[in-house]
Amino acid sequence: MATENTRGLARLMLAPSVALLLIWMIVPLAMTLWFSFQNYNLLNPANVSWTGLFNYKYFYTDPAFFQSIWNTLLIVGGVLVITVVGGIAIALLLDQPMWGQGIVRIMIISPFFVMPPVAALVWKNMIMHPGYGVLADINRALGFQPVDWFAQYPLFSIIIIVAWQWLPFATLILLTALQSLDGEQKEAAEMDGAGFVSRFVYLTLPHLARAITVVILIQTIFLLGVYAEILVTTNGGPGYASTNLAFLIYRTALLGYDVGGASAGGIIAVILANVVAIFLMRAVGKNLDR
Amino acid sequence: MARAVSTRRMAVATIAAWIVALIIFFPILYTIITSLKSEPEAIQGFNLIPSFTLESYVTVQTQRDYFKPFMNSVVLSVGSTLLALLVAVPAAWSMAFSPTNRTKDILMWMLSTKMMPAVAVLVPIYLIFRDTGLLDTRLGLTIMLTLINLPIVVWMLYTYFREIPGEILEAARMDGATLWGEIVYVLAPMAVPGIASTMLLNIILAWNEAFWTIRLTTTNAAPLTAFIASFSSPQGLFWAKLSAASTLAIAPILIMGWFSQKQLVRGLTFGAVK
Incomplete structure (x- = not known):
């Protein structure tokens, strides 16, 4: 079926996508790499010069740098733990027979479709606000002092918001995987006298391994770049307490007009993403080859 | 193989699932409710029943296009x-x-x-x-x-x-x-x-x-x-x-x-x- 002719046609059909993505990947990245060795400030664009590794040194010695990397990892790790553990629990619950399952599913999946600025602002103003938020109302009703979430626990608050957005994704994927588990296997295990815990550990969890892997991989890609949630809530503060690497680079570039410094940060972000990707692929990738 | 599920077990699962779902959905629900309140009403404290005014929707269009x-x-x-x-x-x-x-x-x-x-x-x-x-x-x-x-x-x-x-x-x-x-x-x-x-x-x-x-x-x-x-x-x-x-x-x-x-x-x- 694959004659020379159709093969040529197939290549032609593939070419535009490959070309576009190749340009998209190479041109901006090459520019970032080039800028990262330049002394280039947008406020003084006439004065561009080669500085070698100065930008990297500058970025590296900035006390905000290590904090931002640590914050980035905390956001990724924190959200992953909450969504995977919570996702498994909710998926197990939704897998039970119940009344109104359709509506329950719709409600649980909804946060995933809420755009990040809306999610962050709703949580910031209506839920976590120390004066008018629902949590403050609850605290007062119970006789406690309201908590100023974004001032006292800025990073934790952001993790909660982002976890709320991604919990439905994890739940939905884990539930889909759970539903493909053979019912007869479960029953056989039950008849053999396996309790809930041993059924979960020896039967359900191994069956979910692949889905958990997929959840971790995909969420990590998105979680490394959390941005809008920080922008509209804490703006990275107080100080650098809730600044992740993405936000630090944005600050350097568009608020500090420092093209060189931001580019050096960008290259570091690429390296970090690759390290995380390789680490993840190694650690959990073998699950995917089945 | 269909098994008879006890009504009791189903009731427990239903209640638990609805509580979880309502907590997760709450921020969205509360946003919709608040959008139907007037501005002073919105900051008066926890209240699930709005006055069903559409004034905020009108203002968002007229003031902010x-x-x-x-x-x-x-x-x-x-x-x-x-x-x-x-x-x-x-x-x-x-x-x-x-x-x-x-x-x-x-x-x-x-x-x-x-x-x-x-x-x-x-x-x-x-x-x-x-x-x-x-x-x-x-x-x-x-x-x-x-x-x-x-x-x-x-x-x-x-x-x-x-x-x-x-x-x-x-x-x-x-x-x-x-x-x-x-x-x-x-x-x-x-x-x-x-x-x-x-x-x-x-x-x-x-x-x-x-x-x-x-x-x-x-x-x-x-x-x-x-x-x-x-x-x-x-x-x-x-x-x-x-x-x-x-x-x-x-x-x-x-x-x-x-x-x-x-x-x-x-x-x-x-x-x-x-």
């Missing part, structure tokens, strides 16, 4: 999706029906472009856009969103197309179908559902994209993500108005999302979980 960012969101998400499909359908098609030994590598490479952090190329993209006059234009942002989502679109289409059996094509050819007839009568009907779900998911992703849409626009091309983000400034802090704008911004996508639950899993896991 809500319709403009809404139309930008529609144009950007639909435009970038159609553009991505135009490029991706032939690519996915060729990889699904005449795979070579490099097809898998190409697919993995495409996925790896998603690994590149957006912020790493913020500076060059910003400068390119500034120098070519694409900043704050619908055209520029449509191109951006197309490029960002292209790998996902190719992957999704590929997983759908791969399930169309190749023998059907051969059978049609044996029966004397022309290439055109083959496409219109045999392939199109089998490919349409996959293309439709891909389109739906991609519109959702493009609608909610909140890095480039905020950074590359100011007023003219600003979609709802940028519009809502502007409410974070102190003078924009009006609970009821914020709620009304938020409700309007998420409603269309929420409804689309509810209808695409099944495809969502498949699409976002690149066919790894079905």
